[in-house]
Amino acid sequence: MPKKEKMAKTPLSDEEQLLLFQQKLLAEEEMAKKKERLLSQFLKDKLAKEEHNSALNLNKINTQWRTVLREVKTRELHKDIEILSQTFERVVDCKDNVIKSLAKDLSEAEEQYARALRSHLHNVDQLLALQRRRLSLLEESYNMELEALTKEFETERKTIIDQHEKEIHYLQDIFMAMEQNYIDSEYESKLEFQSMWNDLKNMNLEEKHFLRLHLENIVEDLWRKFQDVLKNYTDATEDRKAAFETLQVKDEKSSKEIEVQMKKIQKLQDAITISKGKIMIHSRESEDENRYIRNDKELVLVQLRKLKAQRTQARAASQKNLVRLTLESNATLKALRKIVDKGEKILKLAEICRKFETEEEKVLPFYSSVLTPKEQEGIQENNLEELTEELTKVMVDYIGMENFWKRYNKVKLEQLSLQHRRAQLLDINGKLREMLKQYLDGISVSDEVLSQLNPLFIVNYQSNLPQPLSIRIAHPGDKQHPTT
Numbered sequence: 001m002p003k004k005e006k007m008a009k010t011p012l013s014d015e016e017q018l019l020l021f022q023q024k025l026l027a028e029e030e031m032a033k034k035k036e037r038l039l040s041q042f043l044k045d046k047l048a049k050e051e052h053n054s055a056l057n058l059n060k061i062n063t064q065w066r067t068v069l070r071e072v073k074t075r076e077l078h079k080d081i082e083i084l085s086q087t088f089e090r091v092v093d094c095k096d097n098v099i100k101s102l103a104k105d106l107s108e109a110e111e112q113y114a115r116a117l118r119s120h121l122h123n124v125d126q127l128l129a130l131q132r133r134r135l136s137l138l139e140e141s142y143n144m145e146l147e148a149l150t151k152e153f154e155t156e157r158k159t160i161i162d163q164h165e166k167e168i169h170y171l172q173d174i175f176m177a178m179e180q181n182y183i184d185s186e187y188e189s190k191l192e193f194q195s196m197w198n199d200l201k202n203m204n205l206e207e208k209h210f211l212r213l214h215l216e217n218i219v220e221d222l223w224r225k226f227q228d229v230l231k232n233y234t235d236a237t238e239d240r241k242a243a244f245e246t247l248q249v250k251d252e253k254s255s256k257e258i259e260v261q262m263k264k265i266q267k268l269q270d271a272i273t274i275s276k277g278k279i280m281i282h283s284r285e286s287e288d289e290n291r292y293i294r295n296d297k298e299l300v301l302v303q304l305r306k307l308k309a310q311r312t313q314a315r316a317a318s319q320k321n322l323v324r325l326t327l328e329s330n331a332t333l334k335a336l337r338k339i340v341d342k343g344e345k346i347l348k349l350a351e352i353c354r355k356f357e358t359e360e361e362k363v364l365p366f367y368s369s370v371l372t373p374k375e376q377e378g379i380q381e382n383n384l385e386e387l388t389e390e391l392t393k394v395m396v397d398y399i400g401m402e403n404f405w406k407r408y409n410k411v412k413l414e415q416l417s418l419q420h421r422r423a424q425l426l427d428i429n430g431k432l433r434e435m436l437k438q439y440l441d442g443i444s445v446s447d448e449v450l451s452q453l454n455p456l457f458i459v460n461y462q463s464n465l466p467q468p469l470s471i472r473i474a475h476p477g478d479k480q481h482p483t484t
Contacts, residue, residue, distance in 0.1 A: 025297075032304065036307065036311065072343070072347055
């Protein structure tokens with residue numbers, strides 16, 4: 001029975017199969033999205049934990065490094081304070097001695113000042129007495145000259161006043177004569193002006209009257225011509241005006257009818273276009289819906305593939321980052337340990353070198369430059385021309401090492417100078433040894449001396465130095481041998 005019922009069931013249509021397939025796809029997409037969310041949340045949590053742990057480790061490293069640096073710095077400061085206190089005591093003693101010597105010099109200077117002041121006051125009193133005598137003589141001569149000058153001034157004043165009064169009277173006479181001449185000339189010029197003004201006024205009135213009559217005649221002629229032309233134009237255009245008015249009325253009627261017919265035609269055309277548009281819209285909507293559904297299906301499949309690929313890539317990248325982070329953290333820890341060991345070595349070496357420093361180096365550890373300011377400016381300009389931006393940035397980070405490099409360069413220069421001096425002394429010592437050896441070989445006789453060349457050693461009038469081939473050495477009592 002159940003087999004027959006199953007066979008009796010109707011098969012599913014295409015639309016129902018499509019719907020079932022879409023439902024399955026949506027369910028799979030939701031499951032995939034949930035898995036991706038869980039994975040992303042897990043990765044985010046893991047990354048946050050790693051960042052938190054890295055921050056804590058960095059803080060721990062920084063705190064330990066700071067404590068090490070503080071301890072080192074405190075030791076250096078304690079040593080510097082001890083050195084400075086010693087130097088300060090020496091300087092204070094020097095200053096006390098200087099103050100005592102200056103106090104003695106000051107007391108002697110005060111005594112010298114008192115003696116000089118007494119002699120100066122005595123000289124000033126003598127000079128004042130001389131000046132008072134000179135002033136009394138000058139005052140008497142001044143009074144005599146003043147009386148003579150007042151007498152001369154009075155005589156000159158009287159002569160100048162008399163001459164001034166005479167000149168004033170003369171100028172008043174001239175002024176009166178000039179006023180009379182001016183009044184006469186003014187009256188004559190007024191009369192001439194009045195006569196000329198009257199003549200010009202009469203001439204202007206005559207010209208004005210003549211021009212007015214001439215212009216009135218011209219205007220009357222023009223008005224007559226205008227009236228004649230206007231009458232002729234109205235007579236010629238009366239028939240045309242009537243025909244134009246009738247045609248205008250007919251045109252208005254026909255235009256109204258045309259507008260009514262055009263409105264009807266327009267309504268019919270609008271109805272046709274609306275119906276056609278509705279048909280086209282319905283067909284397009286159905287086609288667009290089908291196309292959109294196909295495109296959405298393809299896009300969903302493509303996105304699914306992309307998301308799977310991204311998930312695999314993200315996993316691989318996260319693993320690589322974790323491996324790289326662990327390697328870098330180990331490398332940084334090793335580098336920091338090396339730096340700490342190096343710093344400890346440097347501090348130990350500095351303590352050892354501090355013991356061998358002289359008092360001058362302890363007081364003035366950094367030597368001043370031997371170069372002149374001009375030479376220093378030239379060197380700075382050359383360095384600035386050769387430097388690039390990257391080098392300047394790196395140099396800014398190492399500005400605090402300038403004092404260290406100064407001391408290092410000073411030691412290096414001393415080392416090179418000592419090496420050079422040692423080479424010179426070794427050279428001089430070698431030369432002196434050779435000279436001493438030659439001298440000793442010349443004054444002593446031994447098997448070694450006889451086996452070597454010696455110009456002072458002569459046997460049978462012959463030395464053991466090699467002779468040229470073409471020269472024979474002949475001495476009395478020697479036999480002659482041919483040269484070989």
